[in-house]
Amino acid sequence: MPRTAPPLLPPFSRPPSRVAIRRVTSYQSDLSTLLYETVSEFALPVRGRTVLLKPNFVGSDPLGMMNTHPALIAASRETFLRLGAERVLIADGPAMDRDTRAIIESVHLREYVGPLSRVFVDLNVDDVERTVLRTHASRLRELYLPKTLLAADFLVSLPKLKTHHWAGVTLSLKNMFGVVPGSCYGWPKNILHWAGIDRAILDINAAIRPNFAIVDGIIGMEGNGPIQGTLKRCGTVICGDDPVAVDATCARVMGLRPDKIKHISRAATLLGHMQAEKIQQIGDTIDQTCNPFAVLEAFQYLRQKPAARPSNVN
């Protein structure tokens, strides 16, 4: 049975969110244990359910700075299986290359996850269903979305920590562009750009409501991201059950102001918390992990001095 989308609530009527920051030195670390311990703290309702992990696959990436690393994907999959999920799928619809097979071969996904036939779904070519959008921030009124995505009980956004030359940053909210099928809208999914990237991000996330986010910040990308930027070692994994709060925290870790990032501040009106005082921090603190990312000249305004730090509850 498809999951019920959580209600759209303004910040004043939603409880505080929790975001965990974990320092991780490399992809060779024991990610499975770290993620299991961290995600367990959220008591997620995944037992007996189908969980869909949505990584960010972009293209060939020899330096490992563009795509969500397969080690983190495999550890996430193992975590949700250990938490009792009946099935954990990995699904993405890359926006910049229709040869998804070439991308998953180039990132060696099979070597980390095992046989892919029953595990991986190419959302670009999945069967689709008309979905009326719940918000009208952009001029989009409906989207044809993959049935596998709509049928999943629990959706996890699994992006890479990167800057983005149009949106400022690309994190768990922007990662949801990948669920819009290329087989209906092309490569790139240009209809989303024409509708306004920032506004379309709100509309898509309000429609499909990712339940959880795990951001691969072990190695990220700074500067001219999301493809042509520079490798940035950040050494963190950031996760939580409010994607807006996760992205706001990621922005702070990147030394950026979330309230200046249009799609985060727009999403904060209905989907989650951006304000630091509404985010309870678990694990490491932003001060301990903040590692400013270089941004393009056009995005220097994001780098202003951040506001108050969130409280640490651990």
Added chain:
Amino acid sequence: MNDIRILEDKSASAFVHQECLPYLRQSQNIDGGWGFLAGKDSRVEPTAWATLALSEYCQGNEIQDALSKAIGFFQNLQLADGSWAASPSQLRGSWVTSLACWALLASGTETENLTAGLRWLQEDRPGDSGRWWRMLRRLATNRNISRQSDSYYGWSWTPGTASWVEPTSYALLVLRSLPEAALSTEMQSRIRIAKQMLYDRMCPGGGWNCGNPMVYGVAGEPQVTPTAFALLALLESSSRSEIEESLNWLEKNSVTVASPTSNALTNIVLHVFGRQIATPAHALSHNRVQDDISWSIPEAGWVALSLSSKQHWLNLKCSSVRL
């Protein structure tokens, strides 16, 4: 060397006739269409690639029967304005109209469905072709972020959005089947502008990608699919240096390619431009046996097309339509 070539031809023929074509025939849905994967809902794009592949090897009643059903699928799904939508439940036509026309032409169906489809292509203009849009672009503060000329346009993926390499290439490939005398001066001019757009969007050093060729002064990386279709669309201009550069990139890149789509499309292009193919039939066959992911219908279609020695699908002629 000749012996190797004969063995390879035999291997290709066996692989196509024993693997690819039966897989395509068996994957056809009751409505005559194909889904992107066997057993999935019928869609125009995979149906077009399956039809092109089966038409290329059109022998025997089984294939004829499959093609007849496919033609019925296209006829049933055509929208009132002559276009086809990417998914049957969508109400607006898109780039798949080029592919549907191409498939109808390949199956020998020069009916009013084909005429209406080509007329829609003639009328369809991308969002970046209008004067108003260009004026706004000139005033935009971010106009210099990506390097491209706003003077050129081709075809878009979906109505009202920008021109992109692949949909433009598909439109050019199907329009190439019409003799020049069947095209109005305006249409001939539009085709010229679309070809200029393709050259303008080439990545520095050759090849094309799904995005912008250069953003913030950094060159984009080419990709196989857009490069292959852009090269096929520009086949008549094979003497230009841009074509040579792009073929060189495709040839060099083929060493690292590990997917049936990229292998097949690379082979098609290298073959029609007279270069040595990169992935022999036995390697494609071996990959299919080893693969733990089912081939998609377009993948199977492209592999079958890549192993055709005739390449009829790239040399179709349409005699009944004037634009």
